[in-house]
Amino acid sequence: MSRTDLSVFKFGGASVKNAEAIRNVVSIIKNNQLGNLVIVVSAIGKYTNALEEVVKTHARGEDGRSLLQKVQSEHYQICLELFGESHQIYDQLNDIFVEADWVLDEPPHESYDYMYDQIVSVGELASSRILNAFLQKNEVGTSWLDARDIVKTDNLYREAWVEWEATDAAAKEKVLPLLEKQLIPVTQGFIGSSSENFTTTLGREGSDYTAAIFSYCLDAKEMVIWKDVPGVLTADPRKFDQVTKLDRLSYREAIEMTYYGAKVIHPKTIKPLQNKSIPLLVKSFIDSKGSGTRISGDVEDKYPPMVAIEEDQALLNISTRDFSFVAEHHLSQLFKLIAEHRLQVHMMQNTAISFAVSVSDIDDRVAQLIKAIEKDFLVQVERGLELITIRHYSKEILKSLQANKVVLLEVRLRNTIQMVVKNVPLMVRKNG
Ligand code: ASP
Ligand code: MG
Numbered sequence: 001m002s003r004t005d006l007s008v009f010k011f012g013g014a015s016v017k018n019a020e021a022i023r024n025v026v027s028i029i030k031n032n033q034l035g036n037l038v039i040v041v042s043a044i045g046k047y048t049n050a051l052e053e054v055v056k057t058h059a060r061g062e063d064g065r066s067l068l069q070k071v072q073s074e075h076y077q078i079c080l081e082l083f084g085e086s087h088q089i090y091d092q093l094n095d096i097f098v099e100a101d102w103v104l105d106e107p108p109h110e111s112y113d114y115m116y117d118q119i120v121s122v123g124e125l126a127s128s129r130i131l132n133a134f135l136q137k138n139e140v141g142t143s144w145l146d147a148r149d150i151v152k153t154d155n156l157y158r159e160a161w162v163e164w165e166a167t168d169a170a171a172k173e174k175v176l177p178l179l180e181k182q183l184i185p186v187t188q189g190f191i192g193s194s195s196e197n198f199t200t201t202l203g204r205e206g207s208d209y210t211a212a213i214f215s216y217c218l219d220a221k222e223m224v225i226w227k228d229v230p231g232v233l234t235a236d237p238r239k240f241d242q243v244t245k246l247d248r249l250s251y252r253e254a255i256e257m258t259y260y261g262a263k264v265i266h267p268k269t270i271k272p273l274q275n276k277s278i279p280l281l282v283k284s285f286i287d288s289k290g291s292g293t294r295i296s297g298d299v300e301d302k303y304p305p306m307v308a309i310e311e312d313q314a315l316l317n318i319s320t321r322d323f324s325f326v327a328e329h330h331l332s333q334l335f336k337l338i339a340e341h342r343l344q345v346h347m348m349q350n351t352a353i354s355f356a357v358s359v360s361d362i363d364d365r366v367a368q369l370i371k372a373i374e375k376d377f378l379v380q381v382e383r384g385l386e387l388i389t390i391r392h393y394s395k396e397i398l399k400s401l402q403a404n405k406v407v408l409l410e411v412r413l414r415n416t417i418q419m420v421v422k423n424v425p426l427m428v429r430k431n432g
Contacts, residue, residue, distance in 0.1 A: 005036040006179070006220040010189060010211035014228045015285045016127055017045035019081035025131065026138050028226065028288045029184075036179060038214050039142075039186045041131050042207040043123025044078070047071055048190075051120045054100070059108045059115065068104065068119075072097045075126050082134050089133045096125045113157035114198070117191075121199045124188035124207070132186040143178050145185040150174060151192030151213055153200045159342070160192055160200035162213060167192075171217035187214075208266035212280075216272035223278060225265060226285040231293030232257075232264050235307040246306075247291065250299040253306070253391065254280075260346065260389035260418070261310030270295070303392045307401065310346060313385040314361040315408055315420050316370075318377045319354035326355045334373065341369045346387050347411060347418050356409055358387055358420045382408065382422070390417045 009029070016022050029039070043051075050071050058064035072093070079089050100122045109115040124147075132144040150170045153160035178185050189207020192200045202209055208225055215223040232254070233243040251274040258267040264282065273280050274297060283292035318334065320326060334355065338345060343359040343366070350356070359366065361383055370379050385408065388401055392415055405421040 006038065006218055007032075007036065008038045008040065008211050008215045008218070008220045008223045010040045010208055010223070010225045011042065011131070011285070012207060012225070012227065013042045013045050013048070013127075015226050016041060016131060019078050021285075022078070022082060022131060022134055024285060025226075026135055026140070028285060029135065029140060030138070031288070037184045038175065038179075038211075038218065038220075039131070039184060040147075040189045040207060040211040040214060041124065041128050041186065042189045044075070044127045044130075047074075047123045047127075048120060048204070051100075051123050052116070054104075055112075055116045055119050058104055058119075059112055061108060064104050065101070068097065068100055071122075075130070079130060082130070083137065087133070089130060092129045092133070093126055096122055096129065111157065117157045117160075117199050117201045121188075121191045121201060124190050128186055128188045135184070135186065141183050142186050143181075143183040145175070145178070145187040147188040147191050147210060148193035148197075148199060150187070150217075151202075151210060153192040153194055153202070155194040155196070155198065155200065157200055159203045160194070162192070162202075163195075167213060168217045171214060175214070175218060203266075203268075205263075205266045206268070208269040212269040212272040215278050216276055219276065220278055222281060223273060224281045224283055226283055226288075227264065228284065228286060229264065229282075230284045230287060230290050231282045232262075232295070234304055236263060236309065239309065240307065244304065246293050246303070248299045248301060249293055249295045249303075250301075251295060251297055253299075253303060254295045256391060256416070257306055257308045257389070260308045260387065262306075262308035305394050305397045306391045307397070308389045308391075310360070310387040310389075312361045312383075313346065313358050313387045313420055314366045314381055314383045315356060315358050315385055316366070317354060317356050317380040317382075318373065321376065321378050323353055325352055326350050331355065334377075337369060337372050341365050341372070343369060347409060347420060349409060349411065358385070358409060384422075386421050386423070388419050388421060391415055393417050 011025055015025055054064040054067045083089055100119045103118050132142050135142045152163040152166035175185055189210040190201050194200050211223055231245045232249055233245055235243045237243050251270050255270040258265050277297055279294055279296040281292050281294055284290050345357055345359055347358040404424055406424055407419045407421050409420040411418045
């Protein structure tokens with residue numbers, strides 16, 4: 001198999017959100033090419049969120065089964081529209097959902113993250129079964145592939161790290177024979193397995209990353225992400241009016257924007273592709289003939305201003321209690337603890353005796369970090385903030401983004417401005 005041949009297509013939850021959407025995906029696949037294709041699919045619609053609710057409910061010691069049953073019966077409803085009443089898909093789905101049922105039959109597992117992965121993975125297992133079966137019904141030669149047999153990870157549940165060597169070997173051993181038989185493997189995004197064969201997940205929205213893992217290991221000629229937008233836009237169209245599509249983008253631009261909150265692609269996706277110079281196309285499943293955006297290494301364009309917003313930031317102001325300088329040894333101690341608490345640092349600045357850092361406010365990690373450092377440091381925290389990143393900024397765009405905001409921290413580099421801001425209600429001056 002040479003890389004001039006293989007494409008990896010990734011379909012996200014929105015692209016398979018109901019029976020009609022799944023029909024559309026099948027027609028995209030039929031229109032594009034048959035053979036030398038790997039398909040990676042996310043859970044249908046918003047079912048990952050629904051399954052997270054199942055986990056939370058069970059963890060509270062309440063019964064999650066009715067929530068799970070709702071998810072299951074909605075999947076059956078979609079299948080009824082696609083397959084009618086009698087089809088093997090129902091047995092396949094039963095086998096998947098029963099595994100989650102077993103977890104709910106037990107008392108909550110001591111590791112929340114472990115339990116999470118065992119239950120939430122059901123979403124991708126189910127969607128991939130349905131898409132696979134519907135492709136076969138439409139005479140496309142496919143083979144359902146369990147991503148857990150390929151994507152090997154450590155056992156950091158909910159945020160597993162890929163074991164590249166084992167994954168690379170498994171991909172070549174198990175996927176190439178399918179391609180040689182002219183079959184299209186249909187597999188799950190987001191999930192993998194630990195060395196003890198327990199299901200792991202790669203982090204929310206991780207299906208893009210899965211597709212990049214397959215692209216890398218199989219030396220794909222291209223990877224395509226099918227989205228509900230025409231391509232990569234200069235800002236999130238849900239938040240901004242005047243956005244334009246970028247026709248081409250460098251890996252570097254793409255990784256900078258996605259790391260700081262541009263939701264269009266998972267930030268981990270770019271590295272494996274860049275490492276093997278595999279272009280990434282972002283295309284619309286609504287207008288599948290549209291040109292989309294091509295992300296690759298050979299782009300030297302001038303870019304318009306681009307905006308990424310990361311919400312739910314917490315700004316920590318950390319200062320020494322005894323007025324000693326925040327110098328290298330303090331910083332290394334702080335960074336070690338920040339890493340141990342799995343906080344993602346987005347921006348920082350230090351003065352003689354203080355250090356400000358903006359991190360993503362996930363679960364109770366910030367509170368745990370504060371607990372760990374408050375003996376030595378005075379900590380003030382402000383939550384509910386936004387991190388705005390503007391690349392290739394202009395004066396006008398900067399002004400418009402700062403309107404009605406208090407800037408708490410700002411860093412300017414040659415191409416980039418970043419600021420942590422708080423929204424303020426509009427102040428209206430009283431008459432007279
Ligand atoms: N279904 C998972 C999630 O919603 C993975 C993905 O969509 O990429 O996070
Ligand atoms: Mg999803």
